[in-house]
Amino acid sequence: MRPADPSEAADPGAPNVRRRVRINTGGPAPGTPVAPNGAPTETSRGLPAAARRSSALTFGREAIFDVRDLDVYYGSSQAIGGVTMQIHRNLVTAIIGPSGCGKTTFLRSLNRMNDSVPGFRIDGTILYHGHDIYGGEVDAVEVRRRIGMVFQRPNPFPKSIYDNVAWAPRNLKMRDGLDERVERALRAAALWDEVKDRLHQSALGLSGGQQQRLCIARAIAIEPDVLLLDEPASALDPIATTLIEELMQTLKNRYTIVIVTHNMQQAARVAERTAFFSLDVSNGRRTGVLVEYDDTEVMFTQPADRRTSDYVTGRFG
Amino acid sequence: MTDAFGPLPAVTEPAGSAAQPMLDEQDNLGPVTPGLPDFSGSLTPSGNLRRRQLISGFAGGVQTVAAVLAVAVLAIVVYSVVARGASVLSWHFLTQDPPLIAGEAGGGIAPEIVGTVVIVALATAIAMPLGILIALYLTEFAGRWPASAFKLALDLLNGLPSIVIGLFVFGLLVVGQHQSGFAASVAIAIIMLPLIARATQEVLLLVPASLREAADALGVARWRTVRGVVLPTARGGILTATVLAVARGAGETAPLILLSSLFGNTVSVNPFGNEGLANIPYYIFTSSESAEANGFARAWGAASVLLAFILVASVVARIANSRSTLSR
Numbered sequence: 001m002r003p004a005d006p007s008e009a010a011d012p013g014a015p016n017v018r019r020r021v022r023i024n025t026g027g028p029a030p031g032t033p034v035a036p037n038g039a040p041t042e043t044s045r046g047l048p049a050a051a052r053r054s055s056a057l058t059f060g061r062e063a064i065f066d067v068r069d070l071d072v073y074y075g076s077s078q079a080i081g082g083v084t085m086q087i088h089r090n091l092v093t094a095i096i097g098p099s100g101c102g103k104t105t106f107l108r109s110l111n112r113m114n115d116s117v118p119g120f121r122i123d124g125t126i127l128y129h130g131h132d133i134y135g136g137e138v139d140a141v142e143v144r145r146r147i148g149m150v151f152q153r154p155n156p157f158p159k160s161i162y163d164n165v166a167w168a169p170r171n172l173k174m175r176d177g178l179d180e181r182v183e184r185a186l187r188a189a190a191l192w193d194e195v196k197d198r199l200h201q202s203a204l205g206l207s208g209g210q211q212q213r214l215c216i217a218r219a220i221a222i223e224p225d226v227l228l229l230d231e232p233a234s235a236l237d238p239i240a241t242t243l244i245e246e247l248m249q250t251l252k253n254r255y256t257i258v259i260v261t262h263n264m265q266q267a268a269r270v271a272e273r274t275a276f277f278s279l280d281v282s283n284g285r286r287t288g289v290l291v292e293y294d295d296t297e298v299m300f301t302q303p304a305d306r307r308t309s310d311y312v313t314g315r316f317g
Numbered sequence: 318m319t320d321a322f323g324p325l326p327a328v329t330e331p332a333g334s335a336a337q338p339m340l341d342e343q344d345n346l347g348p349v350t351p352g353l354p355d356f357s358g359s360l361t362p363s364g365n366l367r368r369r370q371l372i373s374g375f376a377g378g379v380q381t382v383a384a385v386l387a388v389a390v391l392a393i394v395v396y397s398v399v400a401r402g403a404s405v406l407s408w409h410f411l412t413q414d415p416p417l418i419a420g421e422a423g424g425g426i427a428p429e430i431v432g433t434v435v436i437v438a439l440a441t442a443i444a445m446p447l448g449i450l451i452a453l454y455l456t457e458f459a460g461r462w463p464a465s466a467f468k469l470a471l472d473l474l475n476g477l478p479s480i481v482i483g484l485f486v487f488g489l490l491v492v493g494q495h496q497s498g499f500a501a502s503v504a505i506a507i508i509m510l511p512l513i514a515r516a517t518q519e520v521l522l523l524v525p526a527s528l529r530e531a532a533d534a535l536g537v538a539r540w541r542t543v544r545g546v547v548l549p550t551a552r553g554g555i556l557t558a559t560v561l562a563v564a565r566g567a568g569e570t571a572p573l574i575l576l577s578s579l580f581g582n583t584v585s586v587n588p589f590g591n592e593g594l595a596n597i598p599y600y601i602f603t604s605s606e607s608a609e610a611n612g613f614a615r616a617w618g619a620a621s622v623l624l625a626f627i628l629v630a631s632v633v634a635r636i637a638n639s640r641s642t643l644s645r
Contacts, residue, residue: 113534118461145536155527158550167545168535215531222535 057272057295061088064226064256065110066127072105075119079105080288085275092248092257094271096264101277102288103260107228111147112140148219149228153235154211156203161195164203164214165221172222181221189217190247209240229259245270264312274299276308398624402617410618415582426619428584432594435586436498437567440505445559448513456521457543475511482507483572496579498588504572509562520554521547560634564627570598597623
């Protein structure tokens, strides 16, 4: 009867959703005191899910991000609480979950894109190669130089295709061999053949899918370490989506990719590791929590948490 | 099913009661839901829709009349100025110095044209960079509190009577010294500044936040983002804002009476000289008061020149803008 539409599940006004989530909570019953970090279940408290089970994928692999007990607040409301997870080199890590569970907030915290949001505040630490991203001396510009981001909606600059890709390298003193750099980035984004004859025409004349690949080319032109993708295919048609997904498979050899997606099938297709975020609605607060984090295959076939299995089988959200 | 919808059936009942028997006779068309409106009626508007269309048509007509009225006022002003000034407009009028003795026939307004161009150009050179910098500060860097305080201050400055600004600059730069084109430029720059700053700010706010985010995510410093992405995107709007301010500044008269009303009758381009610069608004003012009959016609002629000056400035700005803007 109820459609498995995530946006409906997140509607705060829908009473049956709230009830459903409470039933599915595998952790403490309502009224039971929750852990100090706000995490309600065994799964996300203390040991991260990754550490619980040995994974062949992460074994011996360097952790690029080490997130510890991350709480994010916007003003007085807490967007995510108690997130502890590691993100490993050259893997595609997907973040899935219903709307409003803090997926995007988490992603944007990784390269300090939330800094300009009024009232934004974090507790806990995000270590990137061992450096605290929110450390006192750290400059957000330097962080973003290493951790690029592609947004939900394609947002090319109103410049030519060439200038879109070349703008950041020019401003970052990477002017040598700029033409080659632009070509390499466009080839890596699987866009070169489509635009090589019109590099100096406006990027706004491209189709939505091409624009999004241009945005990926723009992000990798400065050779970052990590690519954060915030629902990069949600505004695209199925063919463009397939292209972007194929692209990620080649890009992960060179970059570490974190992708937020609404689409569970997409996560299953592209990601080696999957983190499931959900809303914790105990105490009348709605806080995003990391429910479970494991190899994608495990997450979709034998998840440890009841909420994960309910979500990936489409029973809620 | 009906219970779940609560009060809805009451609304659809009239149509439903009519439709019910008809659908029953045809039957076998699938389940018949009671309370469904009749879809087989005429598709031409009737009842409430008809009434709303009439009101809409009337309102649309009033709006069109208002728009035509505004254009008509402009057309009448331009026509009457040009028609009355046409008798004196000639190459001679545009290129010659005025007669040595005021009120004498003949002579032209070359010093006035050159002086106005110099004064306005200098005022623009002062006000445009400042105005753009203020707008950038307000939209890109200032916090919410300072931004609203500065906006209020700019609006107050915009509302300041030009004679008051003229008096202020008179006290600042003329008293104890002498009139100058520069003093006039400063006063006009003060008048133009809030216009440029506020209009530029509006344009900068139209630059999508997603572009700033995209640039931020590339690890490029904010001021480079402003210079490389925000300003080029907003360039057209900034130019338009400046031209509007120039048009306003070029016609300002009150400050010029105080600051640049004593001048020789030969062409001068030096705004820092020992006397003011000749200028068209002051010329119109004095000529229209002239005892000589020809003076009035000359005032109209000078007014047409001023209008043309503003028109040319806008057209040039538009062309420059369309040339430089990347289009699809």
